[in-house]
Amino acid sequence: MKTDCLHRDDHRCLVTRSVDLYWKRAHRDLYPQGTVVDNTECAHILPHALGSFDPDRAQEVENAAIIWAALYKYFPALVGQIAPDTINCSTNGITLTATLHEYFGDFELYFERMEQPNTYRLVWEENFFEKAFAPKVITFAAKDPSVLLPNPDFLQVHCVIARILRVSGIDRKIDDMIEKSKMDDWHIRPDGGTDLAPIICRRLLMHV
Template sequence: MSSSLKTKLDRKLNSYAPLEPTDKTKDFLCDFFKILPPDGKKNLTEDVSGCANDEKLRQLVQSIRTGLLIPMKAQGGKTPTEITPSPRSGVEDSIENLKSLNIEPISRSSQSQLRHHGLERDGNKCLATGKYSHRHAHPRNAITTHLEAAHIIPFALGSFQANNSETVDRHAKIWVNLRHYFPALCNMSFTSEQINSEKNILMLDSQIHTEFGQFRLIFEATGVTHQYRIKTFPDTVTGPIQNLPRNRLVKFRIHKGRWELPDPKLLEIHACIGNFLHLSGQAEIIDKLLNDFEDCGGLAPSGGTKIEDLLAVSSLSLLPSIANETPDSQNSTEQQRRPEKQDAVSGLSLLPPNVDETSDSQKSTEKKQHPTEKEGRLRAKFPDTENKPWAS
């Protein structure tokens, strides 16, 4: 079935005429098809086939970028504001149907209990490195670290203003996209109300959490129940991953309590998006877009950032993405916010993103390590380079 779908997709895309040499519409859709599960491939192929012209294909790409990829990656205070509508048939009905479910927004009120359950389940250890929480019971000579509860489906995708029709609409559009391309979410009846559940979190070293949250570190299934291979990419920060197992294999198990282990289907969705971001070069593109927006609060000085892309993110809803072990850390972050400013493009009131624990020197290093789109596409395609750092 997959081969016939690919043939149908190629037949449609082979007639696509790029607007300019940098137009990657065809590559984007081909790469996205590669990483999707079988039922997601079917839906994408139908979407592409249903596009009446090249402009509709470009609109489809923008709807996936602004209504799925950017919301998933834009953690640390940014949430999508403008989402390009999908040209696929019936999408408006799907949005209205999801809104009719009256899904409630999630909050931080249950975070302390969720962390406690995660620590108990995971034995007070990081599931990637095996390091122990420095604040909880551990062997005398154990290596310890700061542990955080990392959400697989980001917390920001479940937090919205229930009394604001725009945020409710935005929330529905994102989840319609997610459920359309990853139908497993429908099959397991997973909605944003379940983001704060044990099956959607894993306890990770704080620095590993950052890499996981930015899709620079993923857990790929091995065929053995709850065993995963940790995969990193050329732009992964090298310091935190030095303590990963040499064979990159980890096995999850319940140490104590009756809490669910991280759900394999949710981890598969996270891995699919991580692989696509790097295979397609979108990781570098979106990181640059978010950095430009964060630095300038609007258009990049060079004018190189497209208005529709910049309007896809906003720091109106400052939602911290890290569920730390210390609840008070959120309060201290709130106090560090700078005065708000206004976006000259949209006229929206903007607040800068939350202050995280990464030093300025670390942030500077991370920006320098980002590959170009061409490098990202080439190096992500070769297995022998996927776990190696970029050359300095």
């Protein structure tokens, strides 16, 4: 997935246009001196965790079914476009710097769809340093047309979730949960004892 998205996105962050550091080092002859580089990552638009569960564990299968049922209920445009086994498709990926990936994953940065195809307004929930240097509007274009661009419906879901998290205050509740639990990125205990459904469903609007 990362390789396909990097190739499609011209080995650059789609927001800052910084060239992937390791690609640039391996292809110095392609870029002029002074080209801005950064560590890039392939950010999942709909979280990778939605496709990560053990089919042999009944609780994980049940949790996944609940989460996907909620997604399809609230966002019917997703039906037939993405499922647990296609969560790593290139249309669900976007090349960002490591820092912007963190903001995007925390719904602090999102893309608001505009009328022109594949064109989005960047929305920042905080006055991050990178905001001053980022474009206000961005139009995606594929360097390699054989790799499909980020799916507008997936980005719209991300956008809607970000808005509702802010308006409802759920984001603050989740932050409190993280502080109290001291768990990892998805608040999952390493011993497998965490019930994922209440946590992820809150994140994905099941209880909004």
